Amino acid sequence: MSDWSGQVAIVGAYEHPARKTPGLHPFQIQADCVLRALEDAGLTLDDVDGFATAASEVPEGGSTMSAVEVAEWLGIKPTYLDSTDNGGAAPLSQLGHAAAAIAAGQAEVVVISYAATTYSQAVNIGTGDPTTGVAGPGQFELPYGFTLVGAYALAAQRHMAEFGTTPEQLAEIAVTCRSHASHNPHARFRDPITVDDVVASPVIASPLHRYDCCVVTDGGGAIVVTSAARARNCRKQPIHVLGFGEAVGQVQMNQMDRFTATPGTVSGPRAFAHAGLTPDRIDTAQVYDSFTITALMILEDLGFCTKGEGGAFVSDGRIAVGGDLPINTDGGGLSSNHPGRRGIFTIIESVRQLRGEPLGLQVPDCEIALAHGSGGALSTAATLILSK
């Protein structure tokens, strides 16, 4: 799989600045983001021959043929199509698939796009509406009051029991993200918070508090990817895709192999092997932070520290800008935005950091970035390693 490492590049990226877009259909947010990402690349809709999105959830438009329907809205007829739907990791998986397709000559310019109006539609994604029905495997979970926050709380509880991880250590992640968000003019929440604020906020599903949970916003973003050869003629500095890995775990919580790890234990090593790099080479990691425990376990799973050491790793400023491994420099899902499949923003923020075009803080000497998406209830993972 190492054949295309470095031969494909991101040439355009755009994140919708609004966090609340009442009345706007999510397809139009996608269209606005695609057009601006193409402008960023110095390309037009006429250049696009590949398209990827996932829009099956209600606040995304509830589309049963996501990529086809949004392509129609855009006004394009792509010959490469991908609606991979693995939750929040989808945009990263779609970028990995697109890179392979471009390297194989099956597509030339692929756009990966996402949007949802979860805030405006008041969709209860964390503490109510289940993700699967009571038919099939869901019938063994939903009668018991499954919630998405609860699913991640199961992992946090087990992590605390096995490794002695504390609520205060989890809170460090929320505090750091908020600190980064305070510099991002578009972030949903920008007022600094403390560890005490996090652990004193209401318990949603023990041991997770409100501030351990991501924000709920509207929003969207888009990425343009093409061959490294064509990227040289684009408007901005190309950001090369060095490595990609994806992995699948489970959907039902009673099928989890191990509650203290995510499928990132598989996607991470695959991405590093593909790139021919090790975790110590990463200058910044944009990791999925649906909840504080998500980010903590991902950092362990990707090999930035050993399993069980995540609590100590995220303390003492190590994950803040200025520390050894700055994460979620835009404020992440915990403070900046989370319309749904937040993976798209982990890619976009990586691009901004590598280009030196931050919304807020800039990681100094940023040469290699890692973006990592997670989806469902600790269900999926996708990892990308990107460089100038």
Next chain:
Amino acid sequence: MTETSETYLKPLPATDVLTAPYWEAAASGRLLIQRCAACQRFQFYPRAHCSACGAGDPTWEEASGRGVVHTFTVIHRNGSPGFAEEVPYVFAIVELEEGPRMTANVIGVDPDDVRVDMPVQVTFIRVSDGIGIPQFTRAD
């Protein structure tokens, strides 16, 4: 076994040919899990094949009903009918003595007293002739 009132608001399993025996057994106070005749592994939830080795036709066996809380959470927010009225409640993953893990509530215990690895014993909420909901309570 606890009988429910007519105002059971929580979602009920949409049973099918594979799962009806499980829910019917629970209505009469028995916890059934499948076992593969080829590789001897137990599996939860039921399928018509063994998810470990692929062999067909796993057989039903009655489980001991004993297990431990592998992990749990006390849910304080759930806006769904039946649960909005019940918070805080314990949503748990129970590891059965036979090996498989299943989802359940731990009931009859103060949520603050539930711990990881706490021994538990199955109990049943009978909803109808065809459906009983296995639940767990602290083992003596």
